[in-house]
Amino acid sequence: xxxxxxxxxxxxxxxxxxxxxxxxxxxxxxxxxxxxxxxxxxxxxxxxxxxxxxxxxxxxxxxxxxxxxxxxxxxxxxxxxxxxxxxxxxxxxxxxxxxxxxxxxxxxxxxxxxxxxxxxxxxxxxxxxxxxxxxxxxxxxxxxxxxxxxxxxxxxxxxxxxxxxxxxxxxxxxxxxxxxxxxxxxxxxxxxxxxxxxxxxxxxxxxxxxxxxxxxxxxxxxxxxxxxxxxxxxxxxxxxxxxxxxxxxxxxxxxxxxxxxxxxxxxxxxxxxxxxxxxxxxxxxxxxxxxxxxxxxxxxxxxxxxxxxxxxxxxxxxxxxxxxxxxxxxxxxxxxxxxxxxxxxxxxxxxxxxxxxxxxxxxxxxxxxxxxxxxxxxxxxxxxxxxxxxxxxxxxxxxxxxxxxxxxxxxxxxxxxxxxxxxxxxxxxxxxxxxxxxxxxxxxxxxxxxxxxxxxxxxxxxxxxxxxxxxxxxxx
Amino acid sequence: xxxxxxxxxxxxxxxxxxxxxxxxxxxxxxxxxxxxxxxxxxxxxxxxxxxxxxxxxxxxxxxxxxxxxxxxxxxxxxxxxxxxxxxxxxxxxxxxxxxxxxxxxxxxxxxxxxxxxxxxxxxxxxxxxxxxxxxxxxxxxxxxxxxxxxxxxxxxxxxxxxxxxxxx
Numbered sequence: 001x002x003x004x005x006x007x008x009x010x011x012x013x014x015x016x017x018x019x020x021x022x023x024x025x026x027x028x029x030x031x032x033x034x035x036x037x038x039x040x041x042x043x044x045x046x047x048x049x050x051x052x053x054x055x056x057x058x059x060x061x062x063x064x065x066x067x068x069x070x071x072x073x074x075x076x077x078x079x080x081x082x083x084x085x086x087x088x089x090x091x092x093x094x095x096x097x098x099x100x101x102x103x104x105x106x107x108x109x110x111x112x113x114x115x116x117x118x119x120x121x122x123x124x125x126x127x128x129x130x131x132x133x134x135x136x137x138x139x140x141x142x143x144x145x146x147x148x149x150x151x152x153x154x155x156x157x158x159x160x161x162x163x164x165x166x167x168x169x170x171x172x173x174x175x176x177x178x179x180x181x182x183x184x185x186x187x188x189x190x191x192x193x194x195x196x197x198x199x200x201x202x203x204x205x206x207x208x209x210x211x212x213x214x215x216x217x218x219x220x221x222x223x224x225x226x227x228x229x230x231x232x233x234x235x236x237x238x239x240x241x242x243x244x245x246x247x248x249x250x251x252x253x254x255x256x257x258x259x260x261x262x263x264x265x266x267x268x269x270x271x272x273x274x275x276x277x278x279x280x281x282x283x284x285x286x287x288x289x290x291x292x293x294x295x296x297x298x299x300x301x302x303x304x305x306x307x308x309x310x311x312x313x314x315x316x317x318x319x320x321x322x323x324x325x326x327x328x329x330x331x332x333x334x335x336x337x338x339x340x341x342x343x344x345x346x347x348x349x350x351x352x353x354x355x356x357x358x359x360x361x362x363x364x365x366x367x368x369x370x371x372x373x374x375x376x377x378x379x380x381x382x383x384x385x386x387x388x389x390x391x392x393x394x395x396x397x398x399x400x401x402x403x404x405x406x407x408x409x410x411x412x413x414x415x416x417x418x419x420x421x422x423x424x425x426x427x428x429x430x431x432x433x434x435x436x437x438x439x440x441x442x443x444x445x446x447x448x449x450x451x452x453x454x455x456x457x458x459x460x461x462x463x464x465x466x467x468x469x470x471x472x473x474x475x476x
Numbered sequence: 477x478x479x480x481x482x483x484x485x486x487x488x489x490x491x492x493x494x495x496x497x498x499x500x501x502x503x504x505x506x507x508x509x510x511x512x513x514x515x516x517x518x519x520x521x522x523x524x525x526x527x528x529x530x531x532x533x534x535x536x537x538x539x540x541x542x543x544x545x546x547x548x549x550x551x552x553x554x555x556x557x558x559x560x561x562x563x564x565x566x567x568x569x570x571x572x573x574x575x576x577x578x579x580x581x582x583x584x585x586x587x588x589x590x591x592x593x594x595x596x597x598x599x600x601x602x603x604x605x606x607x608x609x610x611x612x613x614x615x616x617x618x619x620x621x622x623x624x625x626x627x628x629x630x631x632x633x634x635x636x637x638x639x640x641x642x643x644x
Contacts, residue, residue: 415582416608417608418576418579419575420575421574427573440609447610462575462577469579470561470562470580470581472581473581474582
C-alpha cells in the first residue's frame with residue numbers, strides 16, 4: 001500500500017503545473033505532451049523509492065539506494081543531530097510517517113524515509129536515541145517526562161500574540177492575484193463604491209466617520225487575530241515537550257502532526273522573547289537554535305521549546321536544561337546608558353527624508369513627522385537603560401529591548417568565533433561591540449552581541465573569552 | 477580624512493602583529509578595483525543615456541578604478557594577523573576596525589587559495605572555516621606562502637586531536 005503514498009506524494013509536486021496546463025491551455029493537443037515527461041519522472045521517483053533500503057550495523061545506520069547507480073551511505077548514530085517525524089492527515093489515516101534524519105550542516109537530510117509504519121519510525125527514533133544498542137538496553141528505557149504541555153487556552157493565547165494571521169491574508173491575496181488581477185481590482189472597486197456610496201447617502205458627521213473608521217480597523221484586527229488563532233490551533237494543538245534520557249522531543253499539530261527530537265546537547269543558542277502582547281498576557285516564549293541543515297524548513301528542526309509559557313515556566317525550563325549556568329542567579333551588568341542617543345542616529349536620516357517628502361506634499365503639516373524624533377529618543381533612552389549583559393564560567397547572555405524584549409544566551413562551549421568591532425562613533429565614545437558567533441543561528445533570531453561595551457571592559461571580556469574557548473574543546 | 481595620517485597608521489600595529497608582505501600590495505589593490513569600476517561605468521551609462529554625455533562611462537569607470545585601488549591600498553596597509561596560543565586573530569580596517577578571533581579548537585577546515593598573480597608573487601589566501609553562522613569563513617588575504625602554510629598546519633593540528641568521537 002505504501003507505493004500509493006509515494007505515488008501521491010510524487011504527484012503532489014506535479015499536480016499544480018498539470019492543472020494550470022489543463023485549465024489555461026488553449027485546448028491544443030500538444031499541451032498534453034508534458035504529461036509523458038511527468039509520467040517518466042513519477043516512474044523514476046517510484047524506482048528510487050523501491051530501491052531505498054536501510055539497516056543497522058552496530059552503532060551506525062547504513063542506507064543503500066539506487067538500482068543502476070548504487071550508493072551506500074553510512075551514518076554513525078552519534079552524528080545524527082535531529083530526528084523529525086512528519087505525519088500529514090493522510091499519513092495519520094494509514095498509520096504511517098515520514099522520517100528525516102539530519103546531521104549538522106549540508107543542505108539535505110542525511111536520510112529520508114518517505115513512508116514508514118509509525119511503529120517502525122518510532123523504533124528508528126529509539127535506535128538513534130540509544131545509538132543502535134536497543135536490544136540489550138531495552139529494559140533500561142528511561143521514562144519520558146513531560147517538561148511542558150500547552151493546554152487549549154495556551155494555544156489560543158499563542159494565536160493572539162502571534163502575527164501568523166498576516167501570513168494567511170498575504171498568501172490568500174497572492175493566490176488571488178495569481179489567478180486573476182482583475183478580480184482583485186474589481187473587488188476593491190466595488191467595496192470602495194459601496195463604502196463611499198454608503199457614506200455619501202447618509203451625510204455623516206466627523207464623529208461617525210471616526211467611529212466607522214475605528215470599527216473597520218477593529219474588524220480587520222479581529223479577523224487577523226482569528227486567523228492567527230486558527231493557525232496556532234492547527235500547528236500547535238497538543239504541543240508537548242518531553243525528555244527521554246538526554247533527548248528532547250517536541251510533538252505538535254492538530255491535523256498534521258510533527259514530532260522532532262534532538263539531544264539537548266545539540267542546542268547552540270537560546271532566545272527568550274517577550275513582546276507587548278506577551279507582557280499583557282504575562283507570557284514569554286523560548287526558542288533555541290540547533291545546528292541543523294535547511295534553515296527554511298523550520299518546522300522540522302527543534303526550535304521552539306516553549307512557544308508560549310509563563311516567565312516562571314520559561315526560567316524553570318532553562319534551569320532544568322542548563323543546570324550549571326545558574327540562569328536565575330546571573331550577575332547582569334548594565335551597559336552605559338549615556339550612549340542612548342546612538343540608538344536614535346539610524347532613525348534620523350529616515351525621519352528627515354520622510355519629513356521633507358511630506359512637507360513637499362502637504363506643506364507645513366508635513367513637518368509633524370518630526371514629532372517622531374522625541375518619541376524615538378524616549379524609546380531609545382528606555383532601551384539603553386535596559387541593555388545589559390552577563391557572563392560567567394558557563395554562559396554569556398545579552399538582554400535588550402524595551403517594548404519588545406529579548407534575552408539571548410549561549411554556553412561558552414558553543415561559541416565559535418569572536419569579533420570585536422569599533423566604528424568611528426565607538427572610538428569617539430570609548431566603546432566597542434563584541435559579536436559572538438554560534439552555529440545554526442537563523443536570520444530571524446537576534447544576534448548575540450554586546451553593544452556599547454566600554455573599550456577596556458570589551459578588551460578584557462574578549463581576551464578572557466578567547467582564552468576560555470581555546471582551553472575548552474568544541475562540543476556541538 | 478583622519479585615516480590619511482601616515483604616522484598614525486604606521487604606529488598602529490603592536491609588536492607581535494604581522495602585516496602583509498609588501499609584494500601583496502598589487503594584488504590587494506587589484507581586488508576591489510572591479511567592484512568599484514562596474515558601478516561607476518553603470519552610472520556613466522545612465523548619465524550618457526539621459527544627458528548625452530558620451531565621455532561619462534569611461535571617465536567614471538576610471539574614477540571607480542582609482543577609488544578601488546585606493547581602498548585596496550588601505551586594506552593592505554590595515555590588515556594584520558597574529559597567531560598565539562589561543563588561536564588566530566585577524567585585525568582589519570582603520571576607520572571601522574574589526575578584529576576577528578578564531579580559537580584553534582573551533583577550526584572546522586582550512587582552505588589555501590592561490591591565484592595566478594599570487595603564485596607569481598609567492599602569496600596565498602588563507603580561509604579558516606568555523607561552524608558558526610556569521611563568521612563561518614574568516615579570510616586572511618595575500619599572505620606570504622610560507623606563513624600561510626605554517627598557519628594552516630598549526631591550525632589544522634587541534635582539529636585532528638579534537639575529533640575523538642563524542643556522545644550524542
